Amino acid sequence: MAQEDVHHLDDAGLALGLSLxxxxxxxxxxxxxxxxxxxxxxxLSMPDEATATATASGAGGGAAHSVSSLSVAGVKRExxxxxxxxxxxxxxxxxxxxxxxxxxxxxxxxxLRLTKEQSALLEDRFKEHSALNPxxxxxxxxxxxxxxxxxxxxxxxxxxxxxLKQTEVDCELLKRHCESLTEENRRLQRxxxxxxxxxxxxxxxxxxxAQAAAGVPAPPFYMQMQLPAATLSLCPSCERxxxxxxxAKAEPDRPKAATHHFCSPFTHSAxx
DNA sequence: GACTAGACATCTCTTACATCA
DNA sequence: CATGATGTAAGAGATGTCTAG
Numbered sequence: 001m002a003q004e005d006v007h008h009l010d011d012a013g014l015a016l017g018l019s020l021x022x023x024x025x026x027x028x029x030x031x032x033x034x035x036x037x038x039x040x041x042x043x044l045s046m047p048d049e050a051t052a053t054a055t056a057s058g059a060g061g062g063a064a065h066s067v068s069s070l071s072v073a074g075v076k077r078e079x080x081x082x083x084x085x086x087x088x089x090x091x092x093x094x095x096x097x098x099x100x101x102x103x104x105x106x107x108x109x110x111x112l113r114l115t116k117e118q119s120a121l122l123e124d125r126f127k128e129h130s131a132l133n134p135x136x137x138x139x140x141x142x143x144x145x146x147x148x149x150x151x152x153x154x155x156x157x158x159x160x161x162x163x164l165k166q167t168e169v170d171c172e173l174l175k176r177h178c179e180s181l182t183e184e185n186r187r188l189q190r191x192x193x194x195x196x197x198x199x200x201x202x203x204x205x206x207x208x209x210a211q212a213a214a215g216v217p218a219p220p221f222y223m224q225m226q227l228p229a230a231t232l233s234l235c236p237s238c239e240r241x242x243x244x245x246x247x248a249k250a251e252p253d254r255p256k257a258a259t260h261h262f263c264s265p266f267t268h269s270a271x272x
Numbered sequence: 273g274a275c276t277a278g279a280c281a282t283c284t285c286t287t288a289c290a291t292c293a
Numbered sequence: 294c295a296t297g298a299t300g301t302a303a304g305a306g307a308t309g310t311c312t313a314g
């Protein structure tokens with residue numbers, strides 16, 4: 001089915017959806033319980049609307065108009081909506097659209113602003129459920145004197161905003177986690193260096209077997225390795241281990257912070 | 273039962289417009 | 294008043310799911 005057709009049939013489809021079988025409803029049930037649909041965390045701030053509380057003038061005709069739009073073929077959805085809007089939308093919406101109708105070409109689309117009351121009710125419903133089934137959508141649209149498509153779009157955009165907000169929160173949490181891991185990494189490296197550069201014990205350490213027999217724990221893995229500890233130095237910039245080879249390569253007049261090191265076998269990275 | 277096309281809902285990206293600093 | 298930033302309604306395409314054939 002072409003996208004254009006979907007648009008033409010959309011509102012009508014919503015109305016027709018009321019008579020569809022259980023398949024559609026079960027789908028809605030799944031959507032409502034979907035973990036992807038996040039709980040609302042945003043508060044919409046609508047600008048003051050100099051207007052126009054919704055009136056009942058258009059109420060009652062919404063569904064019928066939606067169905068009637070089925071017969072409008074080859075017309076852009078926007079135009080269909082304009083026709084419907086004359087009767088089915090709030091006075092504010094009608095006023096907004098009336099502006100669009102003034103310039104006949106229809107190439108410019110006027111921005112519709114929902115009233116405070118409409119936004120508030122939509123927000124309330126969103127807090128209850130972040131998705132609506134067709135029945136609820138039509139009912140809410142009727143209640144708000146809006147087209148079902150408008151309610152649908154509002155929920156769509158609202159979900160997108162919620163998701164965006166949640167993504168930002170997640171991103172911030174990850175950032176903090178990353179910072180704490182970096183700090184932990186630095187701390188462990190400092191500990192490691194302290195152990196590696198510690199002065200040798202006055203006596204030769206006992207054998208592992210003797211240690212075990214005496215109840216002394218074996219030295220950590222890294223202390224048993226044959227490391228060229230004496231050749232390592234600390235990169236002043238990133239606090240990583242660096243060697244004389246790297247230091248020799250660096251220009252003598254270059255600030256140390258900019259001459260980065262080769263890294264120890266533990267770090268495996270040349271990047272700071 | 274597997275497959276396919278159509279219908280539909282939703283998501284994502286984008287655009288256009290309104291509002292405000 | 295002009296302008297850029299921001300918020301948001303809506304358009305368009307992509308995608309997933311369900312159903313009927």
